[in-house]
Amino acid sequence: MAETLDKIRQDLMRKVEAFREMGINPYPNRFKVSHTLGEVVEAYGEEQDDTELEKAGVFTLAGRMMSLRIHGRIAFAHLRDYTGRLQILVERDVVGRDFYNKVFKKLDVGDFLGVKGTLFRTRTGELTLRVQGVTLLSKVLRPLPEKWHGLKDVELRYRQRYLDLIANEDSRRVFVVRSQVIRKIREFLVSRGFMEVETPMMQPIPGGAAARPFVTHHNALDIDLYLRIAPELYLKRLVVGGFDRVFELGKCFRNEGISTEHNPEFTMVEFYMAYADYMDLMDLTEGLVSTLAREILGTTQVEYGDYVLDLSPPYRRITFRRALLELGKVPPKVLEEEAKAREYARELEIDEEKLATFGKVLGEIFERRVEPILVQPTFVYDYPRDVSPLAKSKEDDPSMVERFEFFMACKEVANAYTELNDPVDQRERFLEQIKERARGDEEAHRMDEDYIRALEYGLPPTAGEGIGVDRLVMILTDSPSIRDVILFPTLRPEGGVEGDRDGKA
């Protein structure tokens, strides 16, 4: 299969040898640039007067050669660095006949070049560097993906993300936006008095969410540790300790299936705010989401697939019950009688195993009937108690808790609640979870005695929220799959079940 590729690579390898024989190092250690390409374009992109461009002096620039057009004694090429791209003009009679024929013409698209020269405008008006000298900075040994169709193969895009980034402008854009989202989230929270902290990713008791963990082992201590499924219980310990506003932005790990909305490791920002309740966090979330859209995209009207999402606040707020009744068109009796709810769930062909409690039945019905229609940003609030073992009950209805989930584009993007800070109640909730675990629910929460001990030292009234950063980025970049917004998504190892085969390529 690789005969062609091998031939191309042999040719490229031979060029490297030829350069070395000519005394040209194809991989020199350094090259100092005077400007980035973006700086040059920024400063002179609008300058039309050639004499002004001439007066700007000599520039020393570098980048990857992305295109090459040789016209006999002159050649045009485009260099690209991470700030932008610039055309260069190389003339045989300027760089020397020998150099032009024996060196420059042996260069390939993909090579990194350093160039020195002055600016001018071509006949078509494009800002261009008239090159006095060219230095090879790094030689490619493999051909780049095709230049105008780019790299389409989805698997290659994920496995060889570097090629995706070289070939696909759109992919670069997504990850630039992602980086900005992460920075802006930090700015937003820090500016509101939140302190960024780091809590264990390896936890002896995985807590804070209903999920199955990954297990690892510490040799010296001879104990199993779990990759965290959420930082929640540690963050609330910090609020107990007196850090009233904390957040953590980082990876969580859940040992579950992979889909367009699930990667086994994903990025979540969790934050906790003392003397606030879940309603306050709805306000905060509106502020955060709309700020991200406005400052990064310049608009709060965001296209996602066939939808246009209006991210300008306020967002719709609807209780879980009303959402079921009014949006999901669920018969009222289903919410009142467990038996009716189970019957209804059966009609929807929901797996019997998932229907351990009345609350879970309603939760499942919600996912089926309501979630798929929550296109515009929506807070759904006041959830059944038994699906929310860390959330505080409503003062006027102990069967419900003060919790909301935030949806956009039919995706659950955030989950928040007024934190349960009554240690006695918390212990009971954990005990209920343990019973469910005993009944075979592997995702049920585990008892965490130290967490309860922490609560016994006093957690102030606190609200907490977790936002799925990957999903947020999906929406802000119009990406249909979570793998499009994760640089290196989890994949089966290359080459199938045989796993690692480091020895040979």
Add this chain to the structure above:
RNA sequence: GGGCCGCUAGCUCAAGUGGUAGAGCAACGGCCUUUUAAGCCGUUGGUUCCAGGUUCGAGUCCUGGGCGGCUCACCA
């Protein structure tokens, strides 16, 4: 795991009902002093994902397998 779809040159894609496997780009050799999908002439490049089967003949049909995508199920 179930269902649907896909896998052809380094890349992007073609090859009515089974009949010699092609194009563009890339590579290689030439020509070319303002191009930008540069152009023109020429050359090279293939185990059509793998293994069986049907057939005079399989990229195409059948069976099994591999890999991937989407979708369903659970979580954020």
